[in-house]
Amino acid sequence: MGVTSVRAIVPSLLARATDPIEGAPESRLTLRPGSAEELAEQLQACSASGLSVLVWGGGTHQAMGHRVVPDVIVAMVAFANVVDHQAEDMTLVVEGGVTLGAIDALLGPHRQMAIVPEMTPRSTIGGVVATGMSGYRRARYGPTRDHLLEVTLVTGDGRVVRGGGRVVKNVQGYDLMRLSCGSFGSLGVIVQVCLKLWPRPAVAATVAVDDADRATGVVHRPWAVIETDRRTTVHLAGTNEEIDAQAARLGGDPVPGHAWPVLPDGPVWSVRVPANCTREAIRRLPPVSFVAQHGVGVVDVATDDLTAIRPWAEAQGGSVVRVRGAADGLDPWGTPPATAALQRRIIARFDPDRVINPGRLPGGL
Amino acid sequence: MDLPTRLRSALGAENVLTESIERYVYGKDAGLRRGDVAVVALPASTAEVVAVMEAAREFGVAVIPRGGGSGLTGGAVPMADGVLVTLTRMNRIHEVDADNRTAWVGPGVINLDLSTHTAGFGLHFAPDPSSQSVCTIGGNVGNNAGGPHCLAEGSTVSHVLGLEFVTADGEVLTVGGKAPDQLGLDLRGVLVGSEGTLGVVTRVLVKLTPNPPDVRTLLISFDDMASATATVSGIIAEGIVPAALEMMDRNALRVVENYIHAGLPDVAAVLLAEVTGLPEAVDAEARIIEEVARRHGATRVRVAADEEERTVLWLGRKAAFGAVAQLAPDFYLHDTVVPRTKLVEVMAAVQAIGEKYDITLMNVFHAGDGNLHPIMGFDLTEPGMEARVVAAGEEIVRVCLDAGGALTGEHGIGTEKRAFMASVFTKADLDAQARIREAFDPDGRMNPDKVLPAGSRCADLGRPLPEGAWV
Numbered sequence: 001m002g003v004t005s006v007r008a009i010v011p012s013l014l015a016r017a018t019d020p021i022e023g024a025p026e027s028r029l030t031l032r033p034g035s036a037e038e039l040a041e042q043l044q045a046c047s048a049s050g051l052s053v054l055v056w057g058g059g060t061h062q063a064m065g066h067r068v069v070p071d072v073i074v075a076m077v078a079f080a081n082v083v084d085h086q087a088e089d090m091t092l093v094v095e096g097g098v099t100l101g102a103i104d105a106l107l108g109p110h111r112q113m114a115i116v117p118e119m120t121p122r123s124t125i126g127g128v129v130a131t132g133m134s135g136y137r138r139a140r141y142g143p144t145r146d147h148l149l150e151v152t153l154v155t156g157d158g159r160v161v162r163g164g165g166r167v168v169k170n171v172q173g174y175d176l177m178r179l180s181c182g183s184f185g186s187l188g189v190i191v192q193v194c195l196k197l198w199p200r201p202a203v204a205a206t207v208a209v210d211d212a213d214r215a216t217g218v219v220h221r222p223w224a225v226i227e228t229d230r231r232t233t234v235h236l237a238g239t240n241e242e243i244d245a246q247a248a249r250l251g252g253d254p255v256p257g258h259a260w261p262v263l264p265d266g267p268v269w270s271v272r273v274p275a276n277c278t279r280e281a282i283r284r285l286p287p288v289s290f291v292a293q294h295g296v297g298v299v300d301v302a303t304d305d306l307t308a309i310r311p312w313a314e315a316q317g318g319s320v321v322r323v324r325g326a327a328d329g330l331d332p333w334g335t336p337p338a339t340a341a342l343q344r345r346i347i348a349r350f351d352p353d354r355v356i357n358p359g360r361l362p363g364g365l
Numbered sequence: 366m367d368l369p370t371r372l373r374s375a376l377g378a379e380n381v382l383t384e385s386i387e388r389y390v391y392g393k394d395a396g397l398r399r400g401d402v403a404v405v406a407l408p409a410s411t412a413e414v415v416a417v418m419e420a421a422r423e424f425g426v427a428v429i430p431r432g433g434g435s436g437l438t439g440g441a442v443p444m445a446d447g448v449l450v451t452l453t454r455m456n457r458i459h460e461v462d463a464d465n466r467t468a469w470v471g472p473g474v475i476n477l478d479l480s481t482h483t484a485g486f487g488l489h490f491a492p493d494p495s496s497q498s499v500c501t502i503g504g505n506v507g508n509n510a511g512g513p514h515c516l517a518e519g520s521t522v523s524h525v526l527g528l529e530f531v532t533a534d535g536e537v538l539t540v541g542g543k544a545p546d547q548l549g550l551d552l553r554g555v556l557v558g559s560e561g562t563l564g565v566v567t568r569v570l571v572k573l574t575p576n577p578p579d580v581r582t583l584l585i586s587f588d589d590m591a592s593a594t595a596t597v598s599g600i601i602a603e604g605i606v607p608a609a610l611e612m613m614d615r616n617a618l619r620v621v622e623n624y625i626h627a628g629l630p631d632v633a634a635v636l637l638a639e640v641t642g643l644p645e646a647v648d649a650e651a652r653i654i655e656e657v658a659r660r661h662g663a664t665r666v667r668v669a670a671d672e673e674e675r676t677v678l679w680l681g682r683k684a685a686f687g688a689v690a691q692l693a694p695d696f697y698l699h700d701t702v703v704p705r706t707k708l709v710e711v712m713a714a715v716q717a718i719g720e721k722y723d724i725t726l727m728n729v730f731h732a733g734d735g736n737l738h739p740i741m742g743f744d745l746t747e748p749g750m751e752a753r754v755v756a757a758g759e760e761i762v763r764v765c766l767d768a769g770g771a772l773t774g775e776h777g778i779g780t781e782k783r784a785f786m787a788s789v790f791t792k793a794d795l796d797a798q799a800r801i802r803e804a805f806d807p808d809g810r811m812n813p814d815k816v817l818p819a820g821s822r823c824a825d826l827g828r829p830l831p832e833g834a835w836v
Contacts, residue, residue, distance in 0.1 A: 086704060086706070088598050088704075088705065088706045089704040089705050089706055089735070090601065090705075091704075111602075111604060132546060132551075134545075134546070138545075142519060142523050143545065143546070145551065145554060146519055146522075146523045153797075155797070159793050159796075159797070160793060161791075161793050161794050161796075161797035162790065162791070162794050163794065163797070163798070165702075165770075165771035165772075165789065166704075166769065166771075167702040167703065167704055167734075167735060167769070167770055167771045167774075168702075168705075168734045168735065169511060169515070169520065169702050169731075169734045169735070169736050169771070169774040169775065170702055170771035170772075170773070170774060171508065171509040171520070171558045171771075171773050171774065171775060171776075171777055171778075172771050172772040172773055172778060172782075172786070172789055172790075173778065173786065173789075173790065173794075173795075173798050173816065173817070174555050174558070174559060174798050174801050174802070174816075175509075175522065175554050175555050175557065175558055176555075176797065176798075176801075177554075178522065178551045178553075178554025178555060179550060179551055179552075179554060179555045179801070181551055181554070182546065182549075182550070182551055183550055183551075186550070187550075198606065199601050199602065199603070199604040199605065199606060200604055201604045201605075202603070202604045220575065220577070220578055220642060220643050221575060221642070238642075238646060239646060239649040239650060239653070240649070241645045241646055241648070241649035242642065242643065242645070242646035242649065242650075244645065245643040245644070245645035245646055246643065249643075272544050272545050272546050273544050274465050274542075274543035274544050275464070275465050275466070275543075276462075276464035276465050277544075296545055297543075297544055297545050298545055298546070313544075316544065317542045317543055317544050318542075318544035319544065319546075319547075319548055321548075333548055334548075336548065336549065337540075337547065337548050337549045338538065338539070339538050339540055339549065339552055340549065342532075342538065342552065342804065342805065343549050343550045343552070345804040345805075346550060346800075346801060346804040347550075348804075349800035349801070349803065349804055350797070350800065361549060361550075362548040362549050363549070365549070
């Protein structure tokens with residue numbers, strides 16, 4: 001165990017100890033807070049005693065970032081409530097522990113959708129926001145961060161703070177939602193969010209093509225153009241007329257539905273480069289399974305170490321990061337951003353004792 | 366050496382203004398408030414902005430960034446003595462990267478000029494505020510500006526991929542970039558909409574959007590506002606998010622028609638709906654919109670036959686703020702957002718407020734996202750008028766908040782809505798916002814007395830000692 005193990009666990013926390021989470025790393029204590037207020041009290045106690053905290057949602061993206069040696073694991077299982085779904089206003093307020101699968105199941109009958117990752121139904125919405133992960137539809141709808149209307153955090157020093165508002169357009173105050181997106185808990189635990197919803201188009205279809213670059217040139221704003229080691233597909237949605245017109249331009253037959261690709265179980269690293277570098281990124285990959293999002297610049301690769309192409313990706317202004325797997329000893333992020341000092345000043349004002357996921361961000365922030 | 370002399374040596378004498386008439390001109394934005402500032406600086410480069418920031422730091426004065434001055438909420442109105450930094454000379458388009466659909470531009474580039482410049486690449490900058498022929502990209506970034514086409518495309522923050530900015534200390538930082546998911550905290554996201562309180566933006570990496578191959582624009586007439594509003598929800602329930610979905614009420618229609626003669630009907634409300642995409646797709650979507658509208662009692666559906674007619678219809682929408690001059694010499698409008706389902710009741714309440722204060726009201730707004738813009742026409746020289754306008758405005762904001770709405774959808778907080786922030790947020794929420802500001806600008810010299818109410822930073826919040834917690 002790390003040096004933090006000499007810290008004493010306060011009795012108030014010990015009294016709330018629960019069973020360990022399956023699959024979570026070893027910790028001295030596992031907490032399952034039942035409310036934001038309870039979590040705030042617990043984080044105050046952790047801050048006062050300098051106990052490091054690992055926040056656990058669905059456990060799907062814990063491989064991201066630098067390793068945290070936790071004294072305390074905070075599991076978000078109790079934050080599983082749908083707070084408010086205003087179907088007519090296209091807004092959904094959910095607690096941080098609600099899974100993407102649950103959101104999809106809730107919205108399906110309303111013919112609505114949230115723009116979040118498609119293929120990790122066990123991920124929690126709080127985890128998706130904390131890791132800043134986006135789904136395949138970002139090519140058309142933008143990344144996850146563009147669909148967050150409101151966020152409530154419990155800061156490292158135990159304050160409950162909210163930013164944004166529950167209408168589809170608001171600019172009241174600083175954008176705490178985007179600041180939280182990809183923050184890995186460094187500002188606080190994401191206990192509740194309001195999502196901007198979208199209507200589900202009437203028809204969804206996939207067209208297989210030979211050449212992603214040619215396809216990108218002829219379709220007008222598809223949902224996604226995805227190339228894998230096995231095939232290339234253009235994902236479309238809209239009216240029947242829209243699908244037919246797009247398919248005619250692509251010269252392929254539309255197959256109903258979207259069979260989104262999934263990489264095999266095991267480690268995954270992600271290349272993130274400007275969109276026009278996608279082809280070159282694919283060319284530089286080892287001979288393994290991959291999923292490339294054309295027009296976006298994200299290539300997910302089934303490998304336990306992709307640091308070899310990192311210098312190239314960073315030279316393009318991009319990065320190579322670990323998404324899944326346990327390859328300890330490898331740098332999960334690469335070169336930290338030049339704004340690390342400013343980021344540290346912000347984090348210090350939300351988590352002054354740096355207890356939540358300490359050191360997990362790029363640069364060990 | 367005094368501050369103006371110092372600035373003149375850095376920027377050139379002609380780019381530093383201190384005459385009273387010059388300071389008067391730069392003392393207000395397009396809203397009602399006026400401030401005063403000792404000196405106006407017009408830097409032409411990032412290096413010159415750095416020089417201004419360093420001078421301001423040494424003299425211990427505030428820095429107030431300003432773009433085109435078309436804001437309405439006082440964001441660019443100087444509230445403290447210092448340097449007003451006008452960025453209109455930084456109007457170069459540095460790079461258009463058509464492959465990546467991005468451009469690096471100076472903050473002083475005019476919104477519409479950017480889309481005109483990139484038209485040859487088949488690309489445009491999606492945010493299109495009504496002021497787009499005069500407002501700057503830097504101002505759009507400061508206010509997280511919107512516009513009719515933000516319904517489908519999102520506000521400015523969704524179209525800014527990176528920023529270069531100068532901190533209050535004179536440090537030049539670049540955040541974001543062309544690659545997705547940049548590492549670390551999303552400082553780009555928090556800078557957009559920060560109204561110049563976190564730094565001076567000197568370069569913007571914008572995302573460009575493909576121009577649609579085809580477009581259909583429909584003008585739909587209704588005998589009552591409720592039917593028009595129900596149509597908005599009905600269209601979206603069909604799985605369609607139109608590129609724009611705007612509403613005008615009878616007062617607005619009459620005033621605008623008398624101004625531009627676009628053939629606008631004299632009805633209770635019209636919806637201006639636009640769909641974009643492939644020709645086959647837009648025909649299908651236009652047909653669905655027409656069906657939905659008829660089902661909800663539309664009395665007439667006019668589809669723009671060609672680009673000329675489309676332009677006229679849009680001119681009717683965007684000219685509303687000019688047309689109001691027929692009613693009264695002065696106008697003022699609020700920008701609030703309400704849940705779309707509350708539009709009818711809120712519109713009725715807003716109308717009643719206008720009658721109570723005897724102020725002519727017209728409504729032209731972004732119906733698709735519930736973003737209201739009640740326009741009040743009045744004569745400021747009338748005794749007591751300004752107080753009436755302000756009081757009516759405050760009541761309108763209150764009604765919108767009570768309906769579960771937001772203080773602002775695209776105009777920002779500025780000075781206008783600072784006091785209302787405490788109605789929307791708790792002390793702890795405002796303290797968190799103040800902490801963000803403090804991390805960027807510990808001395809509070811960037812655009813002081815904007816956005817956050819005085820006293821937002823609570824020294825006593827956040828470090829409570831749990832009783833008996835120690836072992």
